[in-house]
Structures are given as C-alpha cells and as structure tokens.
Amino acid sequence: MAVEIERKFLVISDGWRAGADAGRILRQGYVAHDGDASVRVRLSGNEAWLTVKSGRTGLVRDEFEYAIPAADAAEMLDRLCADRVVGKTRYRVPHDGKVWEVDVFAGAVEGLILAEVEMHSVDERFDLPDWVGGEVTNDPRFRNSAIALLQGFETAD
C-alpha cells in the first residue's frame, strides 16, 4: 500500500500552460464506489491501472494501485462504469522544484481545471504558483469520484 498525500487547488489562470508538457489523455471511471472505498480504472493509451482508494476525503488516503491490461480497462469502462466515466487531459507542470499535475476536464464538467501536487509529508512547505486559486483538498465535490458522478459544483473559489 502507498499512502497518497496530495493537495488540490482550483486553477484560476492560463499561467501554467507555458511550462506544461504535451499532456496525455486519460479516461477513467469508477467500477464501484461506496462509503468505505472507491475502485477506479484509468486508461491512458496502452497503459491502464486499477486503483483502490479509501473513501476519506482529504490530504492523506490509502491507495493500492495495480497495472492491468489496457483491454481490460477499456471493457470495464464500457461495461461496468456506466455514466461514471470522465475524460481529462493531464499536464505535468514543473514549479519551484515540484511537478504539479493540471487536469483539464472534458464532457459534462468541461471547463473545470484542477491542479494537484504530491507531498512527501503532511507538513511539507512549498511555493504556490500564482495560477492556482482556492484549495479544494478537503472539498468532497472535487474528489474525482464525485466529479465522475457529475455532481454539481460551483467554480467560485
């Protein structure tokens, strides 16, 4: 098991684009999601992963991730995830010694852009780029599983 420590922010300007890589298109969905855990399948080109995460919202989450055949992932997305599939393009954006991941969502939540940064410890200090706005780490509306369920959200930060 890995423990995932990450913080998540709304993106408020295009300032990140200058430093971003070419991005990669991801398709991901939730094969099951209940109070204790969510199970996500993610497909990116010929690579795919099945990920079990604990159901808590916030900074630190248990995460178990396994590479799986891309064909399996495609079948799960088509057959088991129903309408709980989101597409997004993920860009890597270096900033002040850390690599941020900026997710540009497509489909029903088009227009939503979120930035995540992984931390080594819960009290790590780092510089916030000026293109991020309000933090949504603890906001359940911005969990990927919630976005996949197309729950309503407001983009005010």
Add this chain to the structure above:
Amino acid sequence: MAVEIERKFLVISDGWRAGADAGRILRQGYVAHDGDASVRVRLSGNEAWLTVKSGRTGLVRDEFEYAIPAADAAEMLDRLCADRVVGKTRYRVPHDGKVWEVDVFAGAVEGLILAEVEMHSVDERFDLPDWVGGEVTNDPRFRNSAIALLQGFETAD
C-alpha cells in the same frame, strides 16, 4: 476479461467429504459493492487476488481477476472491508469428470455450506452429486457479496 459461468447449490449432506481434498482457508471481503459491480479481495495463505465482477446475479458474469501482494490484501481486508469479510474453507471435490468447489462458511454464517461448479457453456449438461440440494445460482441471497453483508437467509432448499 473472463466470463464466469457457474452454478451454485445448497449442500444437503456430508457425502462430499469422502472425496474432498484437504481444503484451504480463504478470507475474503468486498472493498466496494454497488449496483453495477463488486470488487472483492481474497487472501489464501501467501496468495491474494483482487477481482472485479459485474453486479448481476446468475449464471454468467463478467469477471476481471488480478493477483496482488498478500500484504496488500491483508491491509485491505483489515482497513477497507470493515464488517464485510467472510471466512470459509474451500474444498475441491471431483465428481463425474468435473471438480466441484464446496465452501464451508465460518463466522456469522457458520453452518452454511454451498457447492459451486464451473461450466464451459451455459447449456453444458453434467451429473448432480446426491449431496447437493436446491440450486441457488439465481438467488441473490447466496451471492458471496450478500453473504459478506451478513444478510439473512434460510437454509430451506
């Protein structure tokens, strides 16, 4: 993906024990379970598997199964599956050219014994051993995920 075709029966006598192997103890739980799919973790000694199954009850189900580290499985059972864990001993019992699996459950459903047989096609014909009673293939109460939720059941066949 594999398609799992199996039939499940109540066990009505100890007649299977004479032909059974030594059995192996399994601990399994559901990390997530909702309308479309269930995700099961199963631990047997040093081996473990994560299995995604479509939510339908009955003869034919989609199944995606991956071997995972036993340590991961133990952590998931302890941390994510909460009270949805069942223990059972699984015996292999050859009968008339097929190998039946007889599950003797422990814990809250102690006393329950079920027999499963895997089929090559939905219309395969095979001989029923005299120690099986009523078929429960299509009875949602006898799905493993339902048993894990400790839902009530009656053993009348």
